[in-house]
Amino acid sequence: MGEHGGWQRTAAGAGLLSTDGSIAATIFAEMSALATETGAINLGQGFPDEDGPAEVLEAATESIRNGANQYPPGRGIADLRLAIAQHQERFYDLTVDPDTEVLVTAGATEGLAAAILALVEAGDEVLTFEPFYDAYGGLIALAGAEHRTVPLRWPDFQPDHDELRRAVTDNTRIILVNNPHNPTGAVFDRATLELIVELAHRHDAIVVTDEVYEHLVYGATHIPVASLPGAWERTLTLSSGGKTFNTTGWKIGWATGPAALVTAVTTVKQFLTYVNGAPFQPAMATGLRLPDSFFVGAAADLQAKRDILADGLRSAGFALSLPHGSYFIVADASALGVEDAADFCRRLPSLAGVVGIPITAFVHGDRHSEYRSLVRFAFCKKRAVLHEAATRLATLRA
Numbered sequence: 001m002g003e004h005g006g007w008q009r010t011a012a013g014a015g016l017l018s019t020d021g022s023i024a025a026t027i028f029a030e031m032s033a034l035a036t037e038t039g040a041i042n043l044g045q046g047f048p049d050e051d052g053p054a055e056v057l058e059a060a061t062e063s064i065r066n067g068a069n070q071y072p073p074g075r076g077i078a079d080l081r082l083a084i085a086q087h088q089e090r091f092y093d094l095t096v097d098p099d100t101e102v103l104v105t106a107g108a109t110e111g112l113a114a115a116i117l118a119l120v121e122a123g124d125e126v127l128t129f130e131p132f133y134d135a136y137g138g139l140i141a142l143a144g145a146e147h148r149t150v151p152l153r154w155p156d157f158q159p160d161h162d163e164l165r166r167a168v169t170d171n172t173r174i175i176l177v178n179n180p181h182n183p184t185g186a187v188f189d190r191a192t193l194e195l196i197v198e199l200a201h202r203h204d205a206i207v208v209t210d211e212v213y214e215h216l217v218y219g220a221t222h223i224p225v226a227s228l229p230g231a232w233e234r235t236l237t238l239s240s241g242g243k244t245f246n247t248t249g250w251k252i253g254w255a256t257g258p259a260a261l262v263t264a265v266t267t268v269k270q271f272l273t274y275v276n277g278a279p280f281q282p283a284m285a286t287g288l289r290l291p292d293s294f295f296v297g298a299a300a301d302l303q304a305k306r307d308i309l310a311d312g313l314r315s316a317g318f319a320l321s322l323p324h325g326s327y328f329i330v331a332d333a334s335a336l337g338v339e340d341a342a343d344f345c346r347r348l349p350s351l352a353g354v355v356g357i358p359i360t361a362f363v364h365g366d367r368h369s370e371y372r373s374l375v376r377f378a379f380c381k382k383r384a385v386l387h388e389a390a391t392r393l394a395t396l397r398a
């Protein structure tokens with residue numbers, strides 16, 4: 001039975017357990033614990049330290065007072081599904097039927113889990129870019145699928161088109177596209193997204209997109225894959241309100257796409273959470289209907305925060321890949337004499353009172369060498385916190 005028997009077998013098989021049977025500790029938990037222990041500024045985990053728009057928070061408390069406290073409908077409350085459809089129309093000219101082409105999920109994470117479990121069979125291949133959001137590796141493994149990747153390389157983190165062409169084959173069941181991209185902050189251009197659609201057609205693959213940072217783009221335009229010619233019929237689009245509205249703890253997400261795909265995902269979703277977040281669903285509808293000025297303002301605010309942290313990192317001696325989207329900035333510490341960013345990140349709290357995450361946390365072991373000196377820092381924090389982090393980082397140079 002190897003190291004694990006019985007109930008442990010599946011999680012162990014998916015590489016999610018340590019050899020002693022404990023949950024494999026993630027570098028995220030380790031770094032957050034280190035931040036708490038040392039009082040360092042935690043730029044590791046990507047959660048905002050400020051509340052989102054007051055009217056959205058107010059709508060949630062109103063909902064609780066008004067009794068929205070029981071199971072909502074399986075696909076989500078009708079008004080949120082309508083607000084999601086209206087949002088897709090307003091921002092992307094996508095016409096979506098709120099009754100058959102929209103599903104409310106427990107964050108984008110449940111959408112990802114349900115999509116992967118619904119659409120792949122053991123042995124199928126799922127293609128992602130690499131580095132990849134850590135949940136992708138775990139979910140693909142749990143589904144018994146093969147995880148193939150195409151590298152995104154420093155400094156611009158755009159995929160090489162020939163490598164992408166070679167990576168998609170008739171065994172590829174899902175091309176999972178995270179755009180804007182975590183952890184690199186890359187925003188993919190139209191040509192890359194069109195190539196993905198072309199390859200999906202040629203090899204009969206489904207495109208699943210994770211667009212949780214759709215509104216957090218800086219000097220770039222977010223193009224949903226589903227809006228490209230020929231894409232809709234084979235694209236499932238996932239998003240959520242956590243990042244846009246500073247409500248990462250609410251876990252309200254959504255899937256949109258052709259009815260057959262949404263129905264397939266719903267069949268799995270009903271056995272995962274069934275439903276979630278009754279009082280937060282109306283609040284999310286309020287958020288999605290905020291005027292354009294809110295969305296423009298949220299991006300401008302984060303762009304200013306990005307620039308505060310970027311200046312700090314540059315003056316500390318890091319080389320940067322300035323991100324066009326997301327909450328994150330990737331810095332190369334090699335100019336500071338750092339070869340192993342994982343080791344550096346463990347020492348950074350005592351060296352400078354700041355916590356970051358090594359990019360190797362987002363890549364498979366056999367690719368570690370390419371990303372060895374890179375660190376991800378989150379800039380979704382109060383400006384004063386980012387200024388303080390910049391001041392502390394400056395001491396690295398001394």
Ligand SMILES: *Cc1c(COP(=O)(O)O)cnc(C)c1O
Pocket residue numbers: 106107108109110133178181182210212239240241242243248251252253
């Ligand atoms: C934060 C994040 C998620 C998770 O979204 P939830 O709505 O909190 O489940 C998914 N994908 C990426 C790339 C993220 O950064």
